[in-house]
Amino acid sequence: MLPNASLFLALRYLRPRRSFVSIITLISILGVAVGVLMMIVVRAVMMGFEVDFRETLMGAKPHVLFSQEGTEASAKPWPEALNQIRASPEVISATPYAGGILYLANGDLQTGSQVIGIAPADAPRHLRKITPHLLAGSLGLADGTLVLSDQNARELNVRLGDEVSVYAAQNVNDAVRQYSAANEQDDESRKKAILESIRLHPQKLRVAGILNHELAGFIAYTSLSTGQQLFKLGTGVSGIAGELRHPDQAASLTAALKSNLPGWEAQLWSDDDSARLAAMRNEQTMMQFVLSIIALVAAFSVMNTTITVTTQKRREIGVIAAIGGRNGQIVNVFLIQAVIVGVLGTLLGLAGSLLVLWLRNDVRELLAVLTGGQVHAVEGVFLSSIPAHLQPWDVVLTCTTSVLLCIVAGFLPAWFAARMDPAAALRD
Secondary structure: OOOHHHHHHHHHHHHHOOHHHHHHHHHHHHHHHHHHHHHHHHHHHHHHHHHHHHHHHHHOOOOEEEEEEOOOOOOOHHHHHHHHHOOOOOOOEEEEEEEEEEEEEEOOEEEEEEEEEEEOHHHHHHHHHHHHHHEOOOOOOOOOEEEEHHHHHHOOOOOOEEEEEEEHHHHHHHHHHHHHHOHHHHHHHHHHHHHHHHOOOOOEEEEEEEEHHHHHHHEEEEEEHHHHOOOOOOOOOOOEEEEEOOHHHHHHHHHHHOOOOOOOOEOOOOOOOHHHHHHHHHHHHHHHHHHHHHHHHHHHHHHHHHHHHHHHOOHHHHHHHHOOOOOHEEEEHHHHHHHHHHHHHHHHHHHHHHHHHHHHHHHHHHHHOOOOOOOOOOOOOOOOOOOOOOOOOHHHHHHHHHHHHHHHHHHHHHHHHHOOHHHHHHHH
């Protein structure tokens, strides 16, 4: 048989005709296309959710908060630690901060928030990433002012320029301990004296800015000196807040910094949400497993096509073998057929996936209309649109895997067909 006879026969068998073989060939191509489309689209959307969530966290929280583990005697003084942190090329900005939990009150309305006090001179550079999320006011952080989230503002029913009473968590804890001590007293006079001495010492702060909590989180900001007064730090600080050039590598970068900062520990932007980030990665792994099963089913459809063709072309296989065709040439006939089906299906699926990802928000709106639902998306908030993050390596791996599965699926029935006895095939 001529060298190019395998390709000629493979193309002949694939030639569109009104036959059962042509129909199942088209179904096989569509099956491969759907499998590739599902793998690329779902992977891109799942990765998009994780990337958007990570970027939202990195764009809202301080990348790293350094704080002293022990006493000042056992830890490097914060001015020296600050200079050393700023000297790192991976650190964009570093500033001392005074922070903790504050209870906020406006009349009978109360709420709580984490507060970070930063020097006004460092605020423009250090808070640059949350500036686009400022709904009203400014991030100047003047003494006696507070920048809080719109959620906290609604809970307190305050607007820009209003005053709120703030209580440091330490003061509240001290008051609770005093109240418990008073209840343990048997002497009514001593008990009354302790209760009368309980003072929360609220401080009035003016609302100077309101942030979008969807994108900037629930952290409130004030000046460094105001924070030092609230948390009774004197001239000391709670720690050092740092912004990194590559926040996704915060763990390794801070580990290198900590080796030269004895007595200091680091809290990363991802620590509070590490469980959710891990859950997203586990979801991606499980979804990839499910999508691989879909690709395997598509490969089985290619195998079904090859089995059908080899069964219907049994006599022709016998003729090829009788005139001296080698087993490899017979295998190539059906293997080329499987490759063509796999490549066409993969290209069709790739084109379809790119189209779906491009029109994903329109598809969402269409599905909402068809199902009688509504699209609950507000511009300017987290996940206001369906995210997608397409990685070239994922696309290449998906397409390559699809074609390889089709080749393997086509090879097995082709190999059995090539081992067919010519005499038996011609008798059928």
